Amino acid sequence: xxxxxxxxxxxxxxxxxxxxxxxxxxxxxxxxxxxxxxxGQSPVLVIYEDxxxxxxxxxxxxxxxxxxxxxxxxxxxQAMDEADYYCQVWDSSTVxxxxxxxxxxx
Amino acid sequence: QVQLVESxxxxxxxxxxxxxxxxxxxxxxxxxxxxxxxxxxGKGLEWVSYISNRGRTIYYTDSVxxxxxxxxxxxxxxxxxxxxxxxxxxxxxxxxxxxGDTAIVTFEYDYWGQGTLVTVSS
Numbered sequence: 001x002x003x004x005x006x007x008x009x010x011x012x013x014x015x016x017x018x019x020x021x022x023x024x025x026x027x028x029x030x031x032x033x034x035x036x037x038x039x040g041q042s043p044v045l046v047i048y049e050d051x052x053x054x055x056x057x058x059x060x061x062x063x064x065x066x067x068x069x070x071x072x073x074x075x076x077x078q079a080m081d082e083a084d085y086y087c088q089v090w091d092s093s094t095v096x097x098x099x100x101x102x103x104x105x106x
Numbered sequence: 107q108v109q110l111v112e113s114x115x116x117x118x119x120x121x122x123x124x125x126x127x128x129x130x131x132x133x134x135x136x137x138x139x140x141x142x143x144x145x146x147x148g149k150g151l152e153w154v155s156y157i158s159n160r161g162r163t164i165y166y167t168d169s170v171x172x173x174x175x176x177x178x179x180x181x182x183x184x185x186x187x188x189x190x191x192x193x194x195x196x197x198x199x200x201x202x203x204x205x206g207d208t209a210i211v212t213f214e215y216d217y218w219g220q221g222t223l224v225t226v227s228s
Contacts, residue, residue, distance in 0.1 A: 090213030095153035
């Protein structure tokens with residue numbers, strides 16, 4: 001079965017750029033999306049089709065996907081961006097989530 | 107506005123059964139694939155199942171095959187998850203979510219419910 005690998009945690013200072021990676025075999029051949037989940041809340045879609053932002057998602061969120069790695073980039077990270085982030089793809093009629101990355105802004 | 111509201115969670119003994127429901131509103135429900143996704147306490151997201159817009163295609167993650175059944179009633183704008191032979195490892199918050207792309211070229215979840223907690227314990 002297909003697997004997606006994310007770093008468990010990442011720390012960034014306010015105003016800096018956070019890059020969260022998601023790795024999988026030939027991931028660049030698939031459509032990746034990203035979710036943000038804050039404590040006690042449901043996940044929110046922040047990137048879909050590798051790099052598209054849903055309405056209402058700030059421009060500081062961007063995405064890319066090539067080779068074996070998809071990346072969620074948060075430019076000018078703010079304290080409110082502190083959350084868990086999950087990548088996800090659809091492969092062979094099943095849905096796969098990465099293990100999640102806890103982003104700490106300090 | 108799109109709303110997904112889950113219900114039916116609770117405490118159940120190992121081997122028991124539970125039926126979850128998800129009430130959808132604010133969109134043409136019969137146009138969209140729907141999914142169940144769960145999250146064990148302190149853990150990540152795990153896809154459970156999805157069902158096509160007309161209910162003709164259903165897929166499950168391996169760990170629930172033969173125990174869980176997903177169904178939908180488009181006349182009632184509702185999604186269901188019948189869970190049998192429950193195990194401790196099924197303890198989780200269960201979310202229903204909508205697949206945003208009606209053409210199913212991509213498979214992102216654009217709306218999620220608030221979740222309902224299922225606890226399997228003796």
